[in-house]
Amino acid sequence: GQQLNQSPQSMFIQEGEDVSMNCTSSSIFNTWLWYKQDPGEGPVLLIALYKAGELTSNGRLTAQFGITRKDSFLNISASIPSDVGIYFCAGQMNYGGATNKLIFGTGTLLAVQP
Amino acid sequence: DGGITQSPKYLFRKEGQNVTLSCEQNLNHDAMYWYRQDPGQGLRLIYYSQIVNDFQKGDIAEGYSVSREKKESFPLTVTSAQKNPTAFYLCASTHSDRNGKLFFGSGTQLSVL
Numbered sequence: 001g002q003q004l005n006q007s008p009q010s011m012f013i014q015e016g017e018d019v020s021m022n023c024t025s026s027s028i029f030n031t032w033l034w035y036k037q038d039p040g041e042g043p044v045l046l047i048a049l050y051k052a053g054e055l056t057s058n059g060r061l062t063a064q065f066g067i068t069r070k071d072s073f074l075n076i077s078a079s080i081p082s083d084v085g086i087y088f089c090a091g092q093m094n095y096g097g098a099t100n101k102l103i104f105g106t107g108t109l110l111a112v113q114p
Numbered sequence: 115d116g117g118i119t120q121s122p123k124y125l126f127r128k129e130g131q132n133v134t135l136s137c138e139q140n141l142n143h144d145a146m147y148w149y150r151q152d153p154g155q156g157l158r159l160i161y162y163s164q165i166v167n168d169f170q171k172g173d174i175a176e177g178y179s180v181s182r183e184k185k186e187s188f189p190l191t192v193t194s195a196q197k198n199p200t201a202f203y204l205c206a207s208t209h210s211d212r213n214g215k216l217f218f219g220s221g222t223q224l225s226v227l
Binding site for chain 2: 003031033035040043044045050090101102104107
């Protein structure tokens, strides 16, 4: 099955630094989502994007739906230790269709040193 | 509190044995999903179900089976035909119109003895 290209694969940063990660695809998506997974737990939805060019924030997190519909970006400002985890992008081709089947990225592991 | 519950948290399988992973949700969601996660990889879809008594194969359905007899429950059986079953298994659910907003359980780690 298809998987999205997500980069970087891992990041090791100091507390207070800003973080950027992105996701690209060869296919066009109508929905982009970003999830965070804590160790040994299931992913939790952070941000959902439904329109090309859309920029949405959730606290210190900001995500953008690329204008080409083939990419998305997630930024975290002023990182804190609890930001540690794996961040996944996910894309969906069928907007409001019969299936919510998502295609997931390979994940970005974020480590934050206090 | 509403949520999605997976059990057990850890499961061990012997050679040639079938094992069943439980997934229950009380969110009144129509759609339920099973994903497999391997270290350093994204989530791969095993099976999904949009309504009771109906389900479809995902990208890696071989060696797995499911049932959806009740709206709340979507158990996954890992059969002996699955030769590499060691992985973290995640169950998820959503309203059919939520456009990707999945709610995940806390996962089951399956290992082979």
